Amino acid sequence: MRIQDALNKGEIPRSEIEILLSSILKKDKTWVIAHNDSDLNEQEMNQLDMYINRRKDNEPIAYITGEKEFYERPFIVTNDVLVPRPSTEYLIEATMKFINNKESKTIDADTDIVIWSKRYSDTVPTTIVDIGTGSGCIAITLAYEFPKLNIIATDISKNALRCAEQNIKKHNMESRIKLREGDGISAVSGLTEPFVLVSNPPYIPKNEEVQIDVSSYEPHIALFSGSDGGDLIKELIYESNKNPYCVGFCMECRTDHVTI
Structure with missing residues (x-):
């Protein structure tokens, strides 16, 4: 043929x-x-x-091929992590503006999806903390963009961290990115240097219908978060706001979560 x-x-x-x-x-x-x-x-x-x-x-193509491009770079993808989406590339842009220009605002990323940035202080961060790193595409991309900053990538899932570790090795970022297992910001509770929290957390309401290729194959722990989709977002905002070393956050979420 x-x-x-x-x-x-x-x-x-x-x-x-x-x-x-x-x-x-x-x-x-x-x-x-x-x-x-x-x-x-x-x-x-x-x-x-x-x-x-x-x-x-209806299996996602990225799971079939085992790879997905994000920010013009290839990443290994397994069914233990979300498939990287174009909307999340706006999270990279927002984080760059947050760090380089001290700019924090809400920008549209897709239909009813925004990147919400909020600054707690004008302190310049020396570390980026990626909560719920999944494949590691966010942490690795930010490591490329900010070669002088420390990067910590966390996830509650051991299997997701294995995928992230594969990608870190693929991109030769072993010396740049530290992986930590843990739930939310507690994974960096011992951090004593100024950091910005970056996250694409689960933000879909638990009873909302989604496309079958998403519901049947992608990890629900990375998709759904409470009745309004905002459970983890609320937790991250609360914990980051009371952490004396967190200078602010950049987060992907639903438009209506910005009022939380």
């Missing part, structure tokens, strides 16, 4: 087949499209059929 024939199978969108083939062939999408007359061998065809069947069962 030629690549062109595979792209026209029609069982799932062509754009998704391009991504799957790119993963199977270990080539970028541009190569796949440009070499559509190339033949696939039997192993590649069988793997593509398996991938397509998984996608037809």
